[in-house]
Amino acid sequence: MPDLTAPSEDNSMLARLELLAMIRSGTLGPEGRLPPERELCARWGIGRRALRRALESLEVEGILWRRQGKGTFAGQAADRVGRIAAGIVGQIAPLEMMFARLQIEPALAAEAARRADPEDIKRLRDLAARVERSRDHDSTELWDWSLHRYIARMSGNRALLVSLAMMNEMRIDSVWREQREGARTSATLRVTHQQHGAIIDAIAAGDPIAAEAAMRLHLRTIMRNLELFLERDNGKETVE
Incomplete structure (x- = not known):
């Protein structure tokens, strides 16, 4: 069961939204390779655990895929939904x-x-x-x-x-x-x-x-x- 004794300090949902925005921005290059995790954490002001959870969720959904020793890549286009809300x-x-x-x-x-x-x-x-x-x-x-x-x-x-x-x-x-x-x-x-x-x-x-x-x-x-x-x-x- 989850630890329900304290509020979570992580925000994996924010990391997920930032990743989706990056994917649909078209700035990842022809291979769709994502920048290193350390760079993304610094850019968005999030922790490594939150980022890795977000990456894993998108990988399970088939939006990202990982190649051992090569990095993480966009596997399909993210939904083109801007952050209107x-x-x-x-x-x-x-x-x-x-x-x-x-x-x-x-x-x-x-x-x-x-x-x-x-x-x-x-x-x-x-x-x-x-x-x-x-x-x-x-x-x-x-x-x-x-x-x-x-x-x-x-x-x-x-x-x-x-x-x-x-x-x-x-x-x-x-x-x-x-x-x-x-x-x-x-x-x-x-x-x-x-x-x-x-x-x-x-x-x-x-x-x-x-x-x-x-x-x-x-x-x-x-x-x-x-x-x-x-x-x-x-x-x-x-x-x-």
Whole structure:
């Protein structure tokens, strides 16, 4: 289980966004080779662990690949989604984002069930296992997003994928991280792992109705956990 005793000092989601921006900028040259890790850490002001986690998540998704002794390379074009949401991220409450996700992700899961192939299912199960093996908040958040994003990519719906990618900007926001980490416990994580499994099983079975229902239940559970955390947090402020 993750260490839930302290807030995470890492921000792998920020590292991930910077990497995606670099890939889509077209500045990597014909081979698509990334600069050395030390240079990237210094450029973006992030730690080596956060960068390596972000690199690993993009490699698992097939966006990057590594060659022993040669470096890391862009394996496919990153989604061409600019950081449009960066300027308004502080104006969107986490519960608002969860409500928006409820309108989008169940439909994406249903479409993923219609289009999935065995390689997709294998990758989904690998991502879910990485969420479960995570040992701190930062890693859990990173791999959780990788799983949800991969399901969205499977749908092939670029318009909805753009909307979801914009929401992802919120995951680097300090308010989102504080509330999400506060709502996350060992008990809620056990439920999350079970629900991830149910979503993937429905997609693997090619059952869009079950996949949509499983994703909706999962997101409603997360939203309810956030609501309960905010109620407890507001209660503490009232007492103080």
